[in-house]
């Protein structure tokens with residue numbers, strides 16, 4: 001977009017500000033300059049908002065962009081473009097690249113690639129750094145140096161930390177550096193070589209089990225360690241009723257514990273494994289209906305702070321392998337907003353909660369001010385077309401990752417792009 005942009009006659013909706021009106025929005029120099037009726041274009045690039053909704057910029061707390069090392073699955077640019085197409089103004093990239101992002105130099109490299117992706121029209125990419133060196137779970141990384149280099153949080157996502165002693169030390173380092181720890185809580189010993197939920201479907205298919213207790217036990221341990229270390233802990237991709245209870249209890253005690261849930265854990269059960277095979281293989285695995293309902297209830301009542309995709313692209317030939325040897329992961333950036341908006345339309349999720357879990361909640365987790373639709377605020381908007389019919393067709397995804405158990409779902413309403421300033425630095 002040019003330095004001046006006029007969004008004309010869109011529904012501007014920012015529930016935290018009590019804003020809900022059809023109006024024009026003029027952006028100048030990366031900021032919202034004016035909101036009102038009949039604003040003059042005056043040479044600005046015009047976006048016709050007719051029928052569109054403009055919402056505070058959505059943030060995805062959990063994506064795998066595979067660069068460096070596995071760019072045949074995704075790279076920073078394809079991932080950032082998929083994020084923008086999917087309605088996200090920013091995504092938080094996990095550190096489990098090859099090599100992992102575990103040094104200030106690697107963070108600087110990720111930020112340089114992110115700037116290039118942004119210049120091509122992608123969403124902002126905010127890198128995390130590894131919590132332990134090489135994601136090996138043995139030696140905590142230098143949290144202060146990683147923060148100084150630009151890491152927005154620390155995470156060993158994909159490789160849960162086995163040792164309580166190592167995690168405790170890493171949590172103390174994170175607290176001193178003022179960084180949140182994004183925690184993949186699944187006990188590695190209980191998971192062992194498990195590939196599917198330990199439930200009726202997984203058992204009937206003879207798949208090595210990954211029990212629900214692996215998540216609840218590790219989540220409870222990690223909350224206890226974070227409380228003792230005084231650290232901020234964010235539980236990633238919560239998938240079980242028991243783990244939702246761990247979060248609920250931590251919050252009741254006033255601990256700085258937050259949590260996210262993915263569209264697949266919110267909307268699917270292990271039945272999808274029978275229906276879609278390896279496209280439904282993911283860690284943590286899809287669970288049973290009681291778990292799904294508990295996670296959904298957590299999202300509705302706010303115990304779950306954020307919807308995050310855990311966008312985990314893999315190459316088509318890798319996902320074509322038999323279930324137990326296909327890599328875990330679902331491509332989520334293109335479809336997440338449309339999938340959850342369908343739940344808003346169905347009356348199962350209030351619109352204000354939808355905006356909170358995609359925009360304000362993720363910002364809270366990161367300790368950032370939320371994006372705002374207000375004069376003077378930095379420009380970061382998610383546009384939504386609430387009436388557009390849309391089918392989840394991975395062949396049309398912007399992401400290189402084409403594997404999703406939502407393939408073929410017909411939805412009404414979808415993201416219609418994002419508005420971010422073009423100038424680098426105007427909207428960090």
Ligand code: DOR
Nearest residue numbers: 064158282283312328329
């Ligand atoms: O399904 C998953 N895939 N879960 C993870 O934790 C890691 C991710 C990946 O990197 O592919």
